Amino acid sequence: MKYQTFNEKIIRLVGGKDNVQAVVHCMTRLRFTLKDRSKAQTEELKDLDGVIDVVSNNVAYQVIIGTHVNEVHGELISMLGLTSVTEENQEKAKKNPLKAVMDLLSETMTPVIEPIIASGLLAGFLSLFSITGLISADSPTYQLLDSIRSAVFFFLPIFIAMSCAKRLKASPYLAVALAAVLVSSSINDVAGLSIFGIKLPQMMYANSFIPIILAVWFMGQLTVFLNKYVPKFLQYFLNPLLIMVICLPVTLLVFGPIGIWIGDGIGWFFEVLHNTFGSWIVVMLYAALQPFLIMLGAGNFMMPLALNFVNKMGYDPIFLAAATISDIAVSGAMLGYFLRAKDAKQKQLFGTVSFSALMGVTEPAIYGAFIKFRRPFIAVMIGGGLGGLFAGLMNVKTYSIVWGLMGLPSYADNQDISNLVFMIISVVIGFVGAAIAAFVLGIPQEEQAITKNELEAEAKNQAVDLRKVPLGSVVEGKIVPLAQIKDQAFSTGALGKGIGIIPTSDQVVAPISGEVSAVFPTKHAIGLKTEQGVEVLIHMGIDTVELDGQYFDTIVKQGDKVTKGQLLSTVDFDGIKKAGYDPTVIVVITNTMDYLDVIPAAQEDIFSEDECLTVIL
Incomplete structure (x- = not known):
């Protein structure tokens, strides 16, 4: 650890590990709650290299170290074996239940995206290789590589359990153990099971994510309860056993069915929407509005919905295709601005963020150009909306959890060549439509005036600005x-x-x-x-x-x-x-x-x- 030696000295000078009850931090200082302040060697701590000052008052024992305090604090609590109180405070600050759920889903999915993208891209390229005859779908090579895709999605509950356990105050290892039990051959999709004489419904836990999130949430609540009421000298041995023995039947009897009902409810909602209006309207709206969602920090909200579709239907009819169309429309909008701009610095900005958006990373474009110039939002709404409309009308299906330019081969899965062709046309419509719209809309006159004035001011006051x-x-x-x-x-x-x-x-x-x-x-x-x-x-x-x-x-x-x-x-x-x-x-x-x-x-x-x-x- 980067600050291990520094933290060891701090721990010794505040009276040792046993003297630290809690420690939080603000922007510049560590705030200790000490059991006995008389044990702290304040003057020696003030002289410690890296410590700016020490303030001891009725509020807390404060060690001021500067703006890198967050890194120091992260290692310090790990060395002390404490829980990050700042994380707990952050949880308390989230009072809106809906926002808390959305944050949980988004933050849970973020670390899991990495293996999902790897497996999705691999599935796409394997499908392309199979169509072109480079690799036969019956060959051992194809089957071995395809096992990566199948394993990632089969064991998805295990990835989800590891990702959300700490946030939900549960042991990551016990959460993974519970997920592994659920996907085991003894329980997963097995009919005729019962526990305590109560018949259990036949449930497919592999590939699912809602039941394990609910189960880990319950595990966290149970962990807090047992830590409070079970004597400390028994907790190490007794708590893991009680947690597993209680959580498994509750999950099988309650959270499994609830999770499946929620998944079915999501599917039913979009089925009604499809039968009433047509799914094309959802694809069109999401492709048009995704930059706004990214700007609001809700870019990952569609991932659980897409996963649910793939698990239930074998493909996602809405979100992943719309996300890809929108990302490439962002690239098109920035290309339109690149062609329209005359200032060299602006051209460099628009060219750089256009390429990153083409590769599926749109944040630089949205935060670096969209917010400033505003009109690119309209360009993406036009281009992305048109591309999404075509994809929705053609019923484009996304067979793997993947998006972006590199994920296009996956649309040919199941030998569905027409699906790939329709998706490519949708992407081209989005890209070209956004580029033309951005070029026609142009850079706002006030921004051009600002740029001109800035250049004139720079020419006149260059010496002053440098000083x-x-x-x-x-x-x-x-x-x-x-x-x-x-x-x-x-x-x-x-x-x-x-x-x-x-x-x-x-x-x-x-x-x-x-x-x-x-x-x-x-x-x-x-x-x-x-x-x-x-x-x-x-x-x-x-x-x-x-x-x-x-x-x-x-x-x-x-x-x-x-x-x-x-x-x-x-x-x-x-x-x-x-x-x-x-x-x-x-x-x-x-x-x-x-x-x-x-x-x-x-x-x-x-x-x-x-x-x-x-x-x-």
């Missing part, structure tokens, strides 16, 4: 010198030079264009990094990490691209004050030592059009 980077105001209010901030880590300048603002507005905006480098789970702090390398920390309030996200509505996430003046968070500062916390917004340049100076604004009051800091390069 300084101005930061706009993050919030309107009254300026407070950093030395007066009631937090030693900031007031001493240990975390870098900066400024404090007592807010009179509830909107916190980006002081400069760049990338969101960090958003703390409790939403009270945001990190930004500019193209010049300036690292900005925006800390909203003092000790507001304890509010666990209350009063904060932060709308950006790590990795987002933001522009100067863009809204980052809406904060109820009055609520923060009523809760007894200091609402001062602190802005510091955490890599101050890399620059000649950081100069704060001189005026008392600051407004949205003002500058709060100037970084001298």
Whole structure:
């Protein structure tokens, strides 16, 4: 581990493992809950290389180490054998049940996508090789390679169990054991089974995912219950046995049937939709609107639905084909902008993101160009919608869980050549339609004007721009010198030079264009990094990490691209004050030592059009 030696010294100086009850972190510091603070060697800890300062107060024992605290904390809790409380706090912050379920499904599917894509692509190429006669479907080579595909999908419940166990507070190994039992030849699709005299329905657990997610959720709840009531000296031996003996019958009697009913319900809904309107409308809408879903962080929501279709019907009639058409339409839209653009830098941007979208990675295009120029969304709605409409009308089927240009061969599975041809036509329609629409719609005039003005300003002020980077105001209010901030880590300048603002507005905006480098789970702090390398920390309030996200509505996430003046968070500062916390917004340049100076604004009051800091390069 990168910080193992550093963490070993911290553990020793806070009084050892046995003295640490809990440890969480915010943007810059580790917050220890110690059983006995007198055992901590505070002065020695302050002198430790890598520690900026130590603050001990009624709130917590705080070790300030800087903005890389997240990496240090991750290794520290592993060495201490503790659970990440920040993860638990993040769970508490998700109060919307529907959002929590969607987040669970999305985050569960993300790590499982890797083997699924591998098996899906392999199935596509094997089908293509079989059609062209390169490999016979009856040959040992074909059957051995095809076993990769069949094994991944047969044992899908095991992958799902491993992926979601930790998030649902269950042991990953017990969750995998339960999944392995469900897909074993003794239970999977076996008729006539019974337990405790109760007859069990014949169930196919292989290839499924809903029953095991429900079962692992129950396992997590049972684990918490047993850890609370079973004596500690018996837990190691007794808890695993009780968990398995209780979870298996409950899964077979309750969660298995519920999971199958949910799957059948999803199938029934889309069957009604198909019989009423035709599935073409869903394919068309998803192909047209997928970029919006990706922008909202819901890009993976279709994966469980596609899996359910493949398990029930042997193919997906909607989502995977629509996703492929949409991705390639994004590439077409960026090609249209590439052909239309005159500025060399813009051409480079559009060409790069067009190629990445063609390969199935659309996030660079969506966050790098779509959000800024807006009209490409319309181009994809036109091109992707037309391609999706054709695919829906031709009843294009996706036989494997795969999408993107490389997955096209899979559409010829089961010797269905016409299906492959219709899919290729759909993709071409989406690509060409979006490219033409983007070229005709063009780059907004205001963006062209901005580019022109920027080039003129660069020509006139190149020498000045090379010497300084101005930061706009993050919030309107009254300026407070950093030395007066009631937090030693900031007031001493240990975390870098900066400024404090007592807010009179509830909107916190980006002081400069760049990338969101960090958003703390409790939403009270945001990190930004500019193209010049300036690292900005925006800390909203003092000790507001304890509010666990209350009063904060932060709308950006790590990795987002933001522009100067863009809204980052809406904060109820009055609520923060009523809760007894200091609402001062602190802005510091955490890599101050890399620059000649950081100069704060001189005026008392600051407004949205003002500058709060100037970084001298």
